[in-house]
Amino acid sequence: MSHNHIMPFKTNLTVFLSLVSLTALTVYTAKFVDLGSFNIILAMMIASVKASLVLGWFMHLKGDSNMNKVIIFSSFCFVALLAGICYSDLFFRY
Amino acid sequence: MSTVKVDRRVDHSHHFESMQQEHESGKQGTWLFMATEVMMFGALFTAYFLYRGKYFESWVEGGALLDWKLGALNTVVLLFSSFTMALAVRETQLGHNRKALKYVIFTTVCAFAFLVVKYFEYTGKIHHGLFPSEGMWSYDAQTPQLRLFMVVYFIMTGLHGIHILIGIALMFWLMKRLKNEEFSKDYYTAVEGVGLYWHIVDLIWIYLFPLMYLM
Incomplete structure (x- = not known):
């Protein structure tokens, strides 16, 4: 191979x-x-x-292939998005 | 009607064009699974950070209750198991089923060692009334949300521990297949896949350890 x-x-x-x-x-x-x-x-x-x-x-x-890199990198991006939006709530509520 | 038995070591499955294509497809599927693992634990890490921001004092009190020396010991045990797993994959790639088997056994021993340490940590916490459930919680907390910290601690390390258990089961499966010399230089997808899974379990602990034990 x-x-x-x-x-x-x-x-x-x-x-x-x-x-x-x-x-x-x-x-x-x-x-x-x-x-x-x-x-x-x-x-x-x-x-x-x-x-x-x-x-x-x-x-x-x-x-490894770029596809596999994109797959795992995107998962970290989604976590950052979730954490970032949730955490901003602590500062911007009220 | 008879079916021809495919020797996976030298032949690809009929719905693939080549062994290479079959291998790459299997590996890509494993990476997709790894992405879902990152996102599942990611949601729990988000909960950790959110409540840490909100109830900082309780997070400090909770973190101090955990034994960072045991946590550090388990970190090194897991890192070593990742090392031996990487070597198992390497030996399989070279076509050495027997050598790979030895490394998978080392990895499994480390996995059990990790669980033994975790067992002593959990029973210690339960003994001190720090298990956050009705009837089991009796700890005299100094801050109002210590119980919430323990909920996050047990859910995150518990889910991680379940992953270790599943990893052990997968490694016993690998041991059986390696013993039968089922892999070759051209066919080692299963060993590589379990390897990727085991490294992700290690990677999650790399973040869990400082957040739980040191902060």
């Missing part, structure tokens, strides 16, 4: 170690560095980097 994306062992290991390091960074910044309301934004930013690693490498999306 021509579209066989076989990820080398070393790449998989690097992704795994990066994910563990980013978890440690999440715990450290959230528990021991007080950034006020920026803490949750930072945690979500790190989580999104981790999510990109999982999607791009473990799930092979990097070398």
Whole structure:
């Protein structure tokens, strides 16, 4: 088969170690560095980097078809739409 | 009338033009399923953020009640299971059914380890009267909406836990098929599909862990 994306062992290991390091960074910044309301934004930013690693490498999306990329990207857009409109209600009601 | 048995390792199903097309179609279906998973959990994450904005003090009180060390341990366990799952897919792609089987077993052991930790967390919460149901709630909350936080906590981690259970069932199915050497370099859609599912379960936990345990 021509579209066989076989990820080398070393790449998989690097992704795994990066994910563990980013978890440690999440715990450290959230528990021991007080950034006020920026803490949750930072945690979500790190989580999104981790999510990109999982999607791009473990799930092979990097070398996958554009169709599959659009499918999963659109689901995140719909969640952002739902969350964004709901959350705006907290600020704009009354 | 007799039907010819198709060897899936070298032949495609009759309604596809090639093995490649069959593989791509199956994978695309799995990605569509993954999109629905993201949207299902997305609705729950929306609930989390909405109530967090509204009842911030309760979210702080609730988050502090959870043991972040157990949460971090489970995060590493899940990340490792994702790693071994990625290796299982890799070995299947190379045509090594037996090696892939070993990695699927590692992944399943991690999945059980995750559930064991979760079991101790849940029973601890129930013991302290933190299960938000009639007759089981007896906790002396400092803020008015702590019970709502626990509802969100149990629904989100509970739904995630159900996904782990389904993942374990799927991996036992894979083990049986790998043991029978049913996959080949050209036919590994099932292993890849379960892999994608398992990574999405991991991806959801990547967001759940900091939001529940650290914020």
